[in-house]
Amino acid sequence: MTAAAVPAGAVPGAPVGIVGLGLTTMSLEPGGAPGDLAAQAVTAALADAGLTKRDVDGLLVNTSQGVRPDRLSVALARQIGLGDLRLLEHLEIKGATTVAMVARAVLAIRAGMAETVVCVFADAPLQPGGSAGSTYAHSGGSDGVRGLERASGVLGSVPTYALMAARYLHVTGGNPDDLCAVAVSTRAWAVHNPDAVVRTPLDAEGYRASRMISTPLRVLDCARPVNGAAAVVVSGRPGRGGHPPVHVLGMGFDHPVRRRRAGTESWFGGGRRAADDALAMAGRRPADVGVRELYDPFSVVTLCLLEEYGFCAPGTAGAVARSGALGPGGDLPTNTGGGQLSGFYLQGMTPLVEAVVQLRGTGGARQVPGVTTAFVGGIGGRIDHHAALVLDREAA
Amino acid sequence: MTTTATDLARADWLLAPGLAPNAADAVLAPLYAGAARGELVLPSCGACGLALELEQRACDRCDSADVVWAAVAPTGEVHSATTVHRRERGLVLATEPYPVVDVELASGHRLVMTTLAPRASAPAIGEAVRIGFRSVGGVAVPAAELAAAEIRPVHPSDTEVTP
Ligand SMILES: [Zn+2]
Numbered sequence: 001m002t003a004a005a006v007p008a009g010a011v012p013g014a015p016v017g018i019v020g021l022g023l024t025t026m027s028l029e030p031g032g033a034p035g036d037l038a039a040q041a042v043t044a045a046l047a048d049a050g051l052t053k054r055d056v057d058g059l060l061v062n063t064s065q066g067v068r069p070d071r072l073s074v075a076l077a078r079q080i081g082l083g084d085l086r087l088l089e090h091l092e093i094k095g096a097t098t099v100a101m102v103a104r105a106v107l108a109i110r111a112g113m114a115e116t117v118v119c120v121f122a123d124a125p126l127q128p129g130g131s132a133g134s135t136y137a138h139s140g141g142s143d144g145v146r147g148l149e150r151a152s153g154v155l156g157s158v159p160t161y162a163l164m165a166a167r168y169l170h171v172t173g174g175n176p177d178d179l180c181a182v183a184v185s186t187r188a189w190a191v192h193n194p195d196a197v198v199r200t201p202l203d204a205e206g207y208r209a210s211r212m213i214s215t216p217l218r219v220l221d222c223a224r225p226v227n228g229a230a231a232v233v234v235s236g237r238p239g240r241g242g243h244p245p246v247h248v249l250g251m252g253f254d255h256p257v258r259r260r261r262a263g264t265e266s267w268f269g270g271g272r273r274a275a276d277d278a279l280a281m282a283g284r285r286p287a288d289v290g291v292r293e294l295y296d297p298f299s300v301v302t303l304c305l306l307e308e309y310g311f312c313a314p315g316t317a318g319a320v321a322r323s324g325a326l327g328p329g330g331d332l333p334t335n336t337g338g339g340q341l342s343g344f345y346l347q348g349m350t351p352l353v354e355a356v357v358q359l360r361g362t363g364g365a366r367q368v369p370g371v372t373t374a375f376v377g378g379i380g381g382r383i384d385h386h387a388a389l390v391l392d393r394e395a396a
Numbered sequence: 397m398t399t400t401a402t403d404l405a406r407a408d409w410l411l412a413p414g415l416a417p418n419a420a421d422a423v424l425a426p427l428y429a430g431a432a433r434g435e436l437v438l439p440s441c442g443a444c445g446l447a448l449e450l451e452q453r454a455c456d457r458c459d460s461a462d463v464v465w466a467a468v469a470p471t472g473e474v475h476s477a478t479t480v481h482r483r484e485r486g487l488v489l490a491t492e493p494y495p496v497v498d499v500e501l502a503s504g505h506r507l508v509m510t511t512l513a514p515r516a517s518a519p520a521i522g523e524a525v526r527i528g529f530r531s532v533g534g535v536a537v538p539a540a541e542l543a544a545a546e547i548r549p550v551h552p553s554d555t556e557v558t559p
Contacts, residue, residue, distance in 0.1 A: 137484035145450050147417035148424060151532045152496065152539075153410055153510045155484055159496045162478035163508070167498075170476070170521050214496070215479040215518060259456065261447045262504040267476060 015247040016106045018232050018391070019239025020049025020118075021356050026197050026226040026344040030128045034063055034072050037229035038122035039080040045118060045231035050240030053080075056233075058087030058117030060104055062097040062347075072122055087114040094380025095295060096253075097121075098348025099387035103251040105234040115236055121349045122229035132225035133158075157297070158222060160382060162214035164267040165300035169216065171265065171315075174303075176216045178318030180207045182299040183220045183341060185327030190338025192328075192366035195353075197224050198342045221299040223340035230349035232356065246359045250284065250390030252277030258384075267382070268304045274386035275309035275377065282373075282390035286310050289390075290371035291358045292332065293351030295379045296339040302326075305377050306334065309388070333368045348378035348387070359393045408532050409514055410490045416533025423451055426465035431529050431536035435467040438505045447504030468503035470527035474540075475500040477518035490514060497540045499525050512539040 022044025024037050038061070046052060059082060063072035074088050087108050091097045098121045105117035125132045136156035140146045154160060169175060184207060190196035202220070210220040238245060254277075256270025279285065292311055296302045303317035311332060312320050320326065326334040337343045337354035344350060355374035357363050376389040407413075419428040427450070430437025439448040441455035442462030454461045476498040483490065495518045498508050511519075512528045519525075519542050530539040 133482065134484060137482075137487060142416065142418045143421055144423060147421065148427070148450075148537060149508050151411065151415050151417040151535070151537050152508055153480060153488070153494055154496055154508060155480075155487060156482075158482065159478055159480050162480070163476040163496065163498050166478055166518070166521070167476035212481045212493075214481060217478075257456075260449050260506040262500050262506070266498070266506055 014236055015245075015249065016109045016234060016236050017239070017248065018102070018246045018356050019235045019243070020045040020051065020231075020233030020241060021353060022046070022048055022231045023195060023353065024228045024230070026195060026228040026346075028126065028197055028224070028226060030126045030227065032124050032227045033070055034122040034124050034229070035070070035076060035079060037124060037227065038072055038076055038120045038231070041122065041229035041231035042080055042118055042120055045233050048241050048243075049233040049235070050242070051116065051233060053082050056082055056116050056118055057085055058105060058108060058114035059085055060087070060101040060117060060119045061090050062092070062101055062121050063123060072120070076120070087117055093385045093387065095297070095347045096378045096380035096385040096387040099352060099376055099378030099389055100253070102232065102234055102248060102352065102389060103253070103387065106248045106251060109234065109236040117234045118231055119234060120229060120231040121346055123225070123346060124227040125225045126227045158217055159214045161298040161300065162217045164304075164382070165216050165221075165298065167265070167267045168300055168304060172318060173315070174318040177204075178303060178321055179216060179221050179299040180204050181318070181321035181324075182302045182326065183207050185321060185324065185330070186296070186299075186302070186335050186339045187342045188327045189336045189366050190342035192364060193337045193343060194364075196338040196343040197226055198338070217298060217300070220341070223297045223345035224342065226344040226346065228344060228346055230346050230353050232352065243360050244393050246356050247392050247394075248389060249392045250278035250280070250282030250388075252279075252281065252388045254386040255384065256386075269308065271305070271308045271379070271383065271386035272310065274388040275375070278375070278388040278390045282392065284373055284390055284392070288373050289375045290333070291336050291355065291368050291374045292334040292377070293337075293355045293374060294335060294339070294377040295348055295351055296335055296341055297345065299341060301379070301383065302335065302339070304383060305379070306332075309375070309377055328366070336363065336366055336368055348376075351376045351378065352389070355389075355391050359391055406531065408489070408530050410488065410494055410510055410530070411532050412487055412489055413533030415487060416535045417537065419535045428535055428537075430465075430467060431538060434529060436470045436501075436527050436538055437465050438468050438501070438503060438507070439463050439465050440503070468501060468505065472499045472501035472525045472527070474498070474519050474521050474523045474525060475506055476521060479518040492516070495519065497525070499527070499540055501527070507538060509538045509540050512541045515542070
């Protein structure tokens with residue numbers, strides 16, 4: 001990278017890093033407004049970084065769409081006592097936003113337009129009087145394509161991803177055992193993650209006994225919504241929290257258009273450029289990646305993304321999962337904190353947080369030995385938007 | 397199979413009337429108006445004839461912004477399918493799991509719908525489909541009629557309320 005265009009104030013060529021990480025309790029019970037949860041996560045992230053609010057000159061916010069009216073906005077900055085900021089934005093690329101926020105922060109810092117930026121995500125879909133599934137089933141409205149789909153029984157997001165899963169298994173010649181293998185390996189990681197909300201061991205028999213939601217997806221193929229928040233501090237200066245540096249070496253995006261018409265796959269495929277660009281910017285190959293942290297709202301998405309991002313050959317991710325490679329001790333450690341399936345569903349914060357933990361080496365019993373490079377993949381829409389990061393504990 | 401006014405007045409087998417789509421929707425109104433007449437009306441490119449997505453405003457093949465909504469042949473095949481077991485109380489009236497089918501129409505369009513009648517399991521990918529219409533809260537919407545429709549026996553309700 002050339003330093004010629006770096007403005008005054010930025011350190012030419014200095015890597016930008018994630019220097020702080022803050023989580024709230026991940027709750028399976030109703031309670032907590034997104035703003036309050038976000039404030040807690042920001043406070044925790046700054047404490048983790050050894051910084052104060054006076055050190056912050058940027059805030060990026062993002063919150064789940066649709067389910068609640070009281071979403072985070074740029075007003076959060078004044079609500080939580082931040083001072084005059086240079087960078088303050090609400091980003092929206094659906095579920096890919098959280099990962100995109102980190103890229104946005106890095107670009108601003110590299111351009112000399114901010115020095116220390118907090119990125120926060122909060123969600124509170126669990127509300128009194130109904131499960132998260134119930135909340136999602138009631139949301140969506142009667143307008144547009146969504147209104148027509150809802151009038152056809154497509155309530156919540158599970159039937160849609162079930163159509164994706166059914167099609168994916170049909171095209172790849174797979175079967176529900178492929179999905180089972182993902183659920184089981186992801187749970188095996190969660191067992192050792194104190195922040196995971198589901199930590200009871202799971203085997204194939206337990207998976208097959210779990211409730212069917214929409215064939216072929218069982219309840220254990222679906223993410224666990226939580227009320228909670230997570231924040232990261234991105235900075236061009238080293239943190240003062242005593243943690244090993246976690247540098248953002250690569251960033252990539254892709255927004256593939258899969259047409260819903262004959263002659264093409266409508267439900268999956270596309271997004272490879274996000275991974276390729278992030279790896280190329282980082283000067284890394286897929287084989288250099290020690291842990292893959294992927295946005296996994298449903299088990300089938302893990303399989304799709306492993307293939308799409310080049311970690312498995314097309315059509316082979318199911319067999320790779322069944323071999324145990326994704327789980328503890330495997331050759332392809334993936335979603336090492338339990339992902340969204342067993343850990344917690346905080347959109348892109350779920351994979352991002354776990355990547356930072358692994359690179360810091362603070363994963364405890366779930367720590368993958370010798371990790372120096374982590375890949376973070378975030379998606380949005382129906383796998384329509386991809387945002388990828390390559391994080392590294394070594395300077396470039 | 398033709399859809400009559402009597403069919404549309406009858407309560408839907410699957411969903412509560414509150415899930416009626418907005419028949420005056422800015423984009424999908426032609427589809428609903430056609431469905432009320434028993435016709436499957438979908439958008440295509442006025443210049444090159446390409447089958448367009450429901451919310452598409454310009455053709456991705458020839459760049460024309462001439463979007464024409466017209467009746468297409470009500471036939472197709474199953475592109476993907478699922479049997480939905482989770483039934484949200486108050487929204488889903490059916491007491492048994494129900495199918496949701498992504499239909500690839502002979503016209504080239506793909507459209508997600510449920511079936512015209514209750515059915516125990518999702519149809520197989522590739523199975524032939526004919527399009528009929530259900531009524532949800534008085535609004536006609538496309539529904540898949542399968543060659544070998546299987547009518548479910550009635551069982552006691554085991555409605556699930558949690559995800
Ligand atoms: Zn055209």
